[in-house]
Amino acid sequence: MYKILDEEGNVFSEYQYADENEYEKMVVANSDLIFGSQGIYFDIKKKIGKAKEGAAIPDGYYLDLKFHEEPVLYFVEIELSDHDVYGHIGEQVLRFAISSEMSKHKIKTILIDDINNDHSKKKKIEDFLKVSSKYNNINELLDKLIFEKDVAVIIVINETSEQLTRVLSKIKIAADIIEVQSFIANYKMLHRFTPFQDDVTEAVLPSTDLDELDTIVVPAREDGFKEVFIGQKCWYQIRISTAMLDKIKYIAAYQVAPISAITHVAEVDRIDKYKDTDKYIIYFKDNAKQIRKIPLPGAVKGLAPQAPRYTTHARLIEAKTLSDLWK
Numbered sequence: 001m002y003k004i005l006d007e008e009g010n011v012f013s014e015y016q017y018a019d020e021n022e023y024e025k026m027v028v029a030n031s032d033l034i035f036g037s038q039g040i041y042f043d044i045k046k047k048i049g050k051a052k053e054g055a056a057i058p059d060g061y062y063l064d065l066k067f068h069e070e071p072v073l074y075f076v077e078i079e080l081s082d083h084d085v086y087g088h089i090g091e092q093v094l095r096f097a098i099s100s101e102m103s104k105h106k107i108k109t110i111l112i113d114d115i116n117n118d119h120s121k122k123k124k125i126e127d128f129l130k131v132s133s134k135y136n137n138i139n140e141l142l143d144k145l146i147f148e149k150d151v152a153v154i155i156v157i158n159e160t161s162e163q164l165t166r167v168l169s170k171i172k173i174a175a176d177i178i179e180v181q182s183f184i185a186n187y188k189m190l191h192r193f194t195p196f197q198d199d200v201t202e203a204v205l206p207s208t209d210l211d212e213l214d215t216i217v218v219p220a221r222e223d224g225f226k227e228v229f230i231g232q233k234c235w236y237q238i239r240i241s242t243a244m245l246d247k248i249k250y251i252a253a254y255q256v257a258p259i260s261a262i263t264h265v266a267e268v269d270r271i272d273k274y275k276d277t278d279k280y281i282i283y284f285k286d287n288a289k290q291i292r293k294i295p296l297p298g299a300v301k302g303l304a305p306q307a308p309r310y311t312t313h314a315r316l317i318e319a320k321t322l323s324d325l326w327k
Contacts, residue, residue: 004183004190012183012190017080017158024059024078026191027156027180031062034156034180035196038066040121041076046110049099056095061111062154063145064243065124066201068132069211072243073145074154074176075100081159089155090167097151097173108142152242154196156180165278174242177278197241203309203326213310215250216240216282217262217325222255229253229264229288236274236281238308245271250313251282252291254305262294265316297321 004012017023031041042061049055060076075096115121135141152174160179168175180193252265266288274281296304303322311325
């Protein structure tokens with residue numbers, strides 16, 4: 001269990017929420033930071049679906065607008081880890097899938113009513129429509145997201161587990177997990193979390209259009225690189241945000257020290273779930289191709305990928321050092 005020590009010597013221990021309601025209030029109060037200010041969180045609890053046929057009440061919805069051409073609407077489930085993973089969380093995710101098929105018109109009505117009654121949400125969507133070339137109005141945007149796209153889910157939980165990832169690996173629903181924990185000392189509260197899809201937005205250069213991201217760069221040690229990336233024409237146990245699954249067209253290998261450079265790239269054939277986990281395996285269409293080395297610039301710290309990072313294939317081919325890819 002984590003503990004946090006501040007500069008004054010105060011030791012913060014994990015705060016135990018009295019119930020899910022209290023935990024949810026904290027999440028909603030910090031929704032812009034947790035989910036991202038480029039989207040809209042809808043704190044709406046209304047039943048969708050039909051009784052005895054998979055009816056569900058989502059804790060909320062999140063409309064992710066960071067991708068101008070491919071925004072995503074998510075159901076949100078906020079949970080405490082002591083809830084039954086199989087009988088409660090897994091079942092609830094399944095109910096979202098079933099009820100969303102039955103209640104597409106109702107979901108649209110729920111969101112439209114909320115947007116029309118909230119000036120800030122309406123303005124954010126109108127501003128989004130000005131920069132997106134794909135949607136003419138709010139109705140067209142919601143029609144596309146609700147009637148033409150598959151269900152996606154965000155689960156916010158205070159502590160994830162192997163059981164949760166195993167359950168989600170068996171359900172063919174795109175699901176992202178956000179772990180949010182709280183710590184307390186002397187009546188002062190701190191919150192620990194990784195923002196939603198932080199791996200997508202954290203390191204990209206300001207000039208990068210997120211819609212153009214099509215390449216995942218993975219760090220590789222010498223033995224794994226030779227045996228798997230080159231020998232097996234795949235790479236596995238990769239954590240990938242669900243919004244990126246249909247965008248990734250290329251995979252590049254950053255060979256760690258002493259090489260410290262991106263050296264090879266391969267075209268992606270398909271991406272599958274990796275065993276009973278929340279990670280993925282990427283299969284290549286053909287052998288990885290060696291490219292001109294893109295080295296780590298000696299005077300710059302923090303650019304070497306410690307985990308998967310994203311860029312564009314066009315930028316990758318033109319890059320001279322890693323600083324041309326990431327800030």
